Amino acid sequence: xxxxxxxRPVCVIGLGLIGGSVLRAAARAGRDVFGASDVAVADPRAxxxxxxxxxxxxxxxxxxxxxxxxxxxxxxxxxxxxHAPECLLTDVVSVKEPVAAAVAKRLPGARYAGGHPMxxxxxxxxxxxxxxxxxGAAWVVTTEEDTSPEAWREAVTLAxxxxxxxxxxxxREHDAAVARISHLPHLLAAVLAATGxxxxxxxLSLAAGSFxxxxxxxxxxxxxxxxMCEGNRAHLLDAVxxxxxxxxxxxxxxxxxxxxxxxxRAGHEGREALNDLRAAGAxxxxxxxxxxxxxxxxxxxxxxxxxxxxxxxxxxIGTLPV
Amino acid sequence: xxxxxxxRPVCVIGLGLIGGSVLRAAARAGRDVFGASDVAVADPRAxxxxxxxxxxxxxxxxxxxxxxxxxxxxxxxxxxxxHAPECLLTDVVSVKEPVAAAVAKRLPGARYAGGHPMxxxxxxxxxxxxxxxxxGAAWVVTTEEDTSPEAWREAVTLAxxxxxxxxxxxxREHDAAVARISHLPHLLAAVLAATGxxxxxxxLSLAAGSFxxxxxxxxxxxxxxxxMCEGNRAHLLDAVxxxxxxxxxxxxxxxxxxxxxxxxRAGHEGREALNDLRAAGAxxxxxxxxxxxxxxxxxxxxxxxxxxxxxxxxxxIGTLPV
Numbered sequence: 001x002x003x004x005x006x007x008r009p010v011c012v013i014g015l016g017l018i019g020g021s022v023l024r025a026a027a028r029a030g031r032d033v034f035g036a037s038d039v040a041v042a043d044p045r046a047x048x049x050x051x052x053x054x055x056x057x058x059x060x061x062x063x064x065x066x067x068x069x070x071x072x073x074x075x076x077x078x079x080x081x082x083h084a085p086e087c088l089l090t091d092v093v094s095v096k097e098p099v100a101a102a103v104a105k106r107l108p109g110a111r112y113a114g115g116h117p118m119x120x121x122x123x124x125x126x127x128x129x130x131x132x133x134x135x136g137a138a139w140v141v142t143t144e145e146d147t148s149p150e151a152w153r154e155a156v157t158l159a160x161x162x163x164x165x166x167x168x169x170x171x172r173e174h175d176a177a178v179a180r181i182s183h184l185p186h187l188l189a190a191v192l193a194a195t196g197x198x199x200x201x202x203x204l205s206l207a208a209g210s211f212x213x214x215x216x217x218x219x220x221x222x223x224x225x226x227x228m229c230e231g232n233r234a235h236l237l238d239a240v241x242x243x244x245x246x247x248x249x250x251x252x253x254x255x256x257x258x259x260x261x262x263x264x265r266a267g268h269e270g271r272e273a274l275n276d277l278r279a280a281g282a283x284x285x286x287x288x289x290x291x292x293x294x295x296x297x298x299x300x301x302x303x304x305x306x307x308x309x310x311x312x313x314x315x316x317i318g319t320l321p322v
Numbered sequence: 323x324x325x326x327x328x329x330r331p332v333c334v335i336g337l338g339l340i341g342g343s344v345l346r347a348a349a350r351a352g353r354d355v356f357g358a359s360d361v362a363v364a365d366p367r368a369x370x371x372x373x374x375x376x377x378x379x380x381x382x383x384x385x386x387x388x389x390x391x392x393x394x395x396x397x398x399x400x401x402x403x404x405h406a407p408e409c410l411l412t413d414v415v416s417v418k419e420p421v422a423a424a425v426a427k428r429l430p431g432a433r434y435a436g437g438h439p440m441x442x443x444x445x446x447x448x449x450x451x452x453x454x455x456x457x458g459a460a461w462v463v464t465t466e467e468d469t470s471p472e473a474w475r476e477a478v479t480l481a482x483x484x485x486x487x488x489x490x491x492x493x494r495e496h497d498a499a500v501a502r503i504s505h506l507p508h509l510l511a512a513v514l515a516a517t518g519x520x521x522x523x524x525x526l527s528l529a530a531g532s533f534x535x536x537x538x539x540x541x542x543x544x545x546x547x548x549x550m551c552e553g554n555r556a557h558l559l560d561a562v563x564x565x566x567x568x569x570x571x572x573x574x575x576x577x578x579x580x581x582x583x584x585x586x587r588a589g590h591e592g593r594e595a596l597n598d599l600r601a602a603g604a605x606x607x608x609x610x611x612x613x614x615x616x617x618x619x620x621x622x623x624x625x626x627x628x629x630x631x632x633x634x635x636x637x638x639i640g641t642l643p644v
Contacts, residue, residue, distance in 0.1 A: 198564060209441075210442075233576060272541075303524050
């Protein structure tokens with residue numbers, strides 16, 4: 001708001017938990033917002049149909065934000081090619097390679113930068129959304145060699161407007177990372193919930209914090225978890241193989257020597273690494289966006305656990321954990 | 323407090339998170355409490371040595387509560403055989419069959435009923451304890467054919483005094499259940515934390531609720547997790563094999579058809595079963611403790627997910643989810 005007094009309107013397609021929260025958060029930042037959803041949403045900012053919202057986006061030169069589950073992306077892109085082919089485009093879908101491929105196919109030449117806010121909760125739908133869902137959260141913006149700088153800046157501005165911090169990385173690196181820290185946790189939560197319930201009412205009656213926390217995300221609607229996990233098949237397979245190897249090694253060790261020290265110590269170190277990163281101080285790094293190698297510098301920042309916290313004209317201000 | 327104006331003093335051996343909380347919670351209920359720990363605890367209720375605490379327990383006819391990790395149980399029982407062999411005995415150790423076996427070996431004929439409060443947090447030690455840790459929690463009291471009725475009543479009274487609800491079951495049923503809802507969650511949290519950290523700083527920077535919740539218990543000191551999990555080897559192996567089977571099936575399905583529906587739906591149903599049990603109403607059931615089949619009735623209550631909420635003279639009041 002400091003640097004760009006007048007901002008492009010935001011058109012959110014898909015008004016579930018995430019899309020509905022993007023719309024509210026962008027409105028909180030003072031931006032004009034509207035959107036549409038397959039499911040009827042009782043809000044004056046919801047247009048009656050996706051086509052109507054896209055037509056309005058075209059007439060107002062709005063930023064279009066795809067906020068539908070992956071299986072619905074293709075159909076929305078088809079409508080966008082028809083009604084708003086020139087609009088700047090980002091998305092908040094949980095995987096990035098498949099969305100980039102769909103955009104390349106349906107809207108070749110589109111000015112697009114992918115996005116993914118790392119926030120959520122087990123409740124879903126418009127009513128579960130809130131303007132503060134993304135405050136302080138990480139929000140990936142894909143930063144490839146050929147990403148449109150204009151779309152990139154729009155996606156970054158939206159993320160910052162929504163209260164998030166931007167993690168610049170590639171679609172591929174993103175998908176590999178979220179397989180480990182989002183999709184695998186959902187799959188292990190499913191395995192744990194089913195294995196626990198197999199113990200019957202006595203076991204569930206004894207369940208305390210470890211089981212409740214470890215299965216919390218299984219309160220989410222299965223269709224949403226499936227769309228997310230199945231859409232990241234190749235990277236999730238890598239992560240599952242890693243987990244299967246570790247769990248199998250633990251099983252072998254428990255059966256042979258009775259010991260689990262290697263497994264538990266590695267787990268403790270992994271959790272400590274997360275705690276350390278969250279407790280780390282931050283060093284500010286200005287990145288000149290007019291530098292031809294700016295995107296490479298930005299990706300390196302993301303790889304090192306850094307984030308962008310604001311834009312100042314042609315300079316992005318990054319912070320790096322120290 | 324309503325029914326037994328004067329209660330036996332409580333002697334807690336081991337003043338970490340759980341033992342320290344038992345001591346505080348029993349004191350909150352108006353009982354005389356003292357204890358001892360290997361680690362020095364700056365509290366006037368802590369005796370200088372375990373031997374001194376046990377001698378005092380013998381002289382005051384106190385209930386002795388073992389609250390040390392499983393590997394230390396044998397040594398405390400050896401001291402108890404020397405200093406307080408006649409005292410009523412319970413424990414709050416996380417597995418029950420190994421403790422029962424150690425008691426049978428070190429203190430044959432002891433009046434003993436095992437206990438296990440299902441509460442905790444990732445911080446450990448005396449300073450982390452609190453009087454309200456067990457409020458509303460489940461607290462298993464082992465209820466075998468040959469359990470001493472006097473010790474059983476003492477263990478139940480202690481649990482109720484501490485604000486918990488009692489789940490009556492056998493050591494074997496308890497150990498099988500906690501393998502699924504406590505020890506397996508810790509092991510899966512270890513696997514998840516290590517697999518996530520393998521993704522480097524980018525992955526940890528993107529970690530949100532699902533990873534943070536799924537790895538929370540790995541903040542606990544590894545020695546405590548190891549003592550708990552390794553002490554329940556046979557039952558934990560069963561639970562791990564169940565989990566490995568489910569994760570392997572998910573892997574196969576993801577690789578062959580790309581689908582995870584069976585896994586995610588079973589996980590969702592398991593979590594819903596937990597939610598349903600917690601939201602269920604409760605039907606009150608009085609159980610006559612002078613009935614020769616009272617213990618069998620009590621175990622059936624536990625198997626069905628029921629709990630005891632109070633004692634009224636010779637009647638235990640149970641609640642059953644409906």
